Amino acid sequence: MRILVLGGTAFLSAEIARQAVASGHQVTCFARGTSTEPPDGVTWVRGDRTVGAAAYEGLGRNWDAVVEVARDPMRAREALEQLAPGAAHWTFVSSCSVYADHSVPGADETAALLEPLPEGQAGTPETYGESKVAIEQLTVSAAGDKAHIVRAGLIGGPGDETDRYGYWPGRCAAGGDTVLVPDIPDDATQIIDVRDLAAWILRGAETRLTGTFNAVGDVVRFEDYFAECTRAAGNLDLDVARATGAWLAEQGVECWAGPDSLPLWLPPDHDGFQARTNLSARDHGMHLRPWQETLAAALEDERRRGLDRERKAGLSREAERRLVALWRDQER
Known part of the structure; x- marks a missing residue:
């Protein structure tokens, strides 16, 4: 072709x-x-x-x-x-x-x-x-x-320069100070691997597939995703501070992406943002690898680019330390 x-x-x-x-x-x-x-x-x-x-x-x-x-x-x-x-x-x-x-x-x-x-x-x-x-x-x-x-939907995997999906495995791998995590264990995450999406788009061109489809990954609980981040990074004993969304918003922490954000944490009334159905695309030939493989590839890419680099999404270490201290102080 x-x-x-x-x-x-x-x-x-x-x-x-x-x-x-x-x-x-x-x-x-x-x-x-x-x-x-x-x-x-x-x-x-x-x-x-x-x-x-x-x-x-x-x-x-x-x-x-x-x-x-x-x-x-x-x-x-x-x-x-x-x-x-x-x-x-x-x-x-x-x-x-x-x-x-x-x-x-x-x-x-x-x-x-x-x-x-x-x-x-x-x-x-x-x-x-x-x-x-x-x-x-x-x-x-x-x-x-x-x-x-x-x-x-949100695309992850090697080569992602938005720093959203890779923030958490990269932060877990960096270790060191306490990691600030939004307390959203049951919230949905939904990532499609760039390699799977590209393969389906190419297959669609080869077979002349037409129509409109949600090209999204399967839904994974945030807590399961974060646990896999710590496991893949080899940091199961990482110290974690889990702060409520309301408190994080009060401190000016942004949702989803960008500077001073916690990626994958969504604003209110977005329960479906990372939980759309992908059944139609799957029925038309979209194949998804296990999400753990995407996470592992993202972590490898994070290490290659540098775990302590300046990022487009996530908290700086200085901001994270300040927020952890504030959260721990108000918990007392």
């Missing part, structure tokens, strides 16, 4: 390109490559999508499959206008952030969506979900019965 990946230099898109090459496909990556390069074995066409439709001149119009990971509806529209007519299959990697309600565990693909980002409005991190909704609608309109919409 002749496969075009719009991207191919970062995390998921790079893994898709890597697996496609390994499967014997002819892979072209269309990317700027400002920070990283595509995997070995691909044809790399340098291009800047911000210049508009002209960016696609000379790229070719006939592809067996196109994979799109865009966040900007304007960029997505231009690509669809230029490439969708000649593409036999079109995959758009969307997100479960498109859903309007995150409170219901087990919700499927028929759940209500956010309103799409209005045409002409620039997307921002705060309108990520609305932007993805808009691109979904553009994709269905332009690609029709050739469209495969992949609503990905």
Whole structure:
């Protein structure tokens, strides 16, 4: 197959390109490559999508499959206008952030969506979900019965630079001072391994799979996940302080991601955010490795990149020590 990946230099898109090459496909990556390069074995066409439709001149119009990971509806529209007519299959990697309600565990693909980002409005991190909704609608309109919409959940595994899933195994491996943990033993975590997601997307292109699917992992209790972090890190005797969510919020600790956060801890009314059903995707060929393997790979990646590096998500050690002291003091 002749496969075009719009991207191919970062995390998921790079893994898709890597697996496609390994499967014997002819892979072209269309990317700027400002920070990283595509995997070995691909044809790399340098291009800047911000210049508009002209960016696609000379790229070719006939592809067996196109994979799109865009966040900007304007960029997505231009690509669809230029490439969708000649593409036999079109995959758009969307997100479960498109859903309007995150409170219901087990919700499927028929759940209500956010309103799409209005045409002409620039997307921002705060309108990520609305932007993805808009691109979904553009994709269905332009690609029709050739469209495969992949609503990905939190993606983990080697190469993840968001630092969310890897924070906890990395912190357990670092050891040392007391680890501050949100007291959420029964809360759901739901991670899909980047390698499994890429494999399913590639298989979908090969089989011309169409439709809209939640591409999410199986649900794992936070306490089971954290226990596996300590076991994999070889730190079963780690000293842990378990603080309530209300107290953490009072101290300014953020949920989910970003600086001064505790990853995988969710805000109120998000019981379904990491607990959506994946039955439809499984019924259509999505295979998931044991989540413990994903965690082990994430830990290996954390060690390779440095356990004490500055992170995009999680608490700094200084902030953690301060918060642990405050929590212990109020417990007395």
